[in-house]
Amino acid sequence: MTRGGGSISLRLSVGFVLVLAVFGVALLVTLYNFEKVTGTSEQIRIRQKVRRQVTEIGKLAQELLARQQEFLETPDMRWEKVTEYREVCRQIEDGLRSMTSRSQDEPEHGYIVELQRAADRLQAVFLDRIVVGKLRTSLGAMPDGALDQAQAETLEILAGVADLNERLAQAFEIRTLDAESQARMAWNISLSITKTIFPIALVMSLLIIYYTHRSIVRPVGALLDGTRALADGNLHTRIELTGSGEFLALAESFNRMARALETNQKELLDAERLAGVGRLAAGIAHEINNPIAVILGYTKMLMAALPDGTPEKEQVQAVDEEARQCKNIVDGLLDLSRPSDPSRGEVVCPNDVVAEVLNLVQALQLTETVHVEDSVLDRDLPLTIGRGRLRQLLLNIVRNGLEVLQGRPDARMKIEGYVRPRSKVRAERLKDASPDASSFLILIIADNGPGIAPTDLDRIFEPFFTTKADGMGLGLAIAASIVRSHGGFIDAQSRLGDGTTLALGLPVLEAAPGPRL
Incomplete structure (x- = not known):
């Protein structure tokens, strides 16, 4: 204290x-x-x-x-x-x-x-x-x-x-x-x-009065002003005190409480926003998915009936691609709107999951102009997350980074994976992580892309926020939702012109939850 x-x-x-x-x-x-x-x-x-x-x-x-x-x-x-x-x-x-x-x-x-x-x-x-x-x-x-x-x-x-x-x-x-x-x-x-x-005693008494005013009256006034501002809804208020003692500890405790309230309010707003997205997605899913399925069915039949190389078949292929894009958007909305219940933990080899993700993005022709280097732990780990969910969140992050790197000379991406004890993880990363986790699987995805502006860096995990002209702003939001629902953390570091580094941590269980899948 x-x-x-x-x-x-x-x-x-x-x-x-x-x-x-x-x-x-x-x-x-x-x-x-x-x-x-x-x-x-x-x-x-x-x-x-x-x-x-x-x-x-x-x-x-x-x-x-x-x-x-x-x-x-x-x-x-x-x-x-x-x-x-x-x-x-x-x-x-x-x-x-x-x-x-x-x-x-x-x-x-x-x-x-x-x-x-x-x-x-x-x-x-x-x-x-x-x-x-x-x-x-x-x-x-x-x-x-x-x-x-x-x-x-x-x-x-x-x-x-x-x-x-x-x-x-x-x-x-x-x-x-x-x-x-x-x-x-x-x-x-x-x-x-x-x-x-008597003059010395008088001077000492005046000094005690001054010290009392400086050490008690003024800090109490600052605390009262801070509590009034907080009561008025100003969650950004902070109490600035110098020195040491109980009032400094009380001010620091107040500031921690204000930051926690601000974070909770932000998380509540995010939750409300996600709930709104969920209601919107649930409302449009039945309205859009069925027509899209019909369109895709007809385009498949038409492409099978039309000879290759004809203008008509090319037009039908264009319709098919656009319909599939619409379906991807709806699927992303549904993924974001689903409750973030953590999947059952599994024994997973991180290196195998990264290899699967790289195969998927290679099939999407996203790695033709980008040099991807990976150095991921190649052994089984008991994680709180399932293999499918881990593949989904990594695919969203890697795909998002590769799309940004398209068309850039000497484009590079590096993926690293290792285990770190809780004591070696920075404290600011652990504020949203599970307090029971003693160690984490750390995955680092770094690229030499254009970077992100400081004003945009805090918003990249928000739904529908994107800096890409053809982006939906759902990939990183879904990845962050998956990581946090499994007791992990995710953050990003970036500077304009210096690329971007995303770091995520997933808790490693003390005992294996089951056989490797």
């Missing part, structure tokens, strides 16, 4: 799959980039929050220093200041704990750990050294400079915290800018893919 290149449905399916694949790839890439943008945005949000917490911790560190100064400047032990100091430390610890949980996978996590250590040292210096030192002073102990050292260490730790805060803020700023750059890049990639993929 389909040709090379694949079917239309497969091509359309591939086209739709490609469009869907393009959209699918674009969607997957867009979703991937969208997820990437979402993740990056979340990272940016977390880093910004951590950055704010870093700033807040820096402020809390300064507040610790302020609380420490307030504690030292009071003349007595103010334990509420210690509580306030510890509350600020707790806020720093909470902030650092939150930053640690949000930045486990960040490179800046080490800075946060160092901040945690610095906060622990600040609290330890304040509680273990500054508070204890002031308590001892308030109890009357002499100052030993420990408080000054603790304050100096506190300032040193706070300077380190400030440096860590600055480095941590810069690191988060760089990481945030990098994340923003990646988010913008992912968004731009998605936007570029969208701008690229």
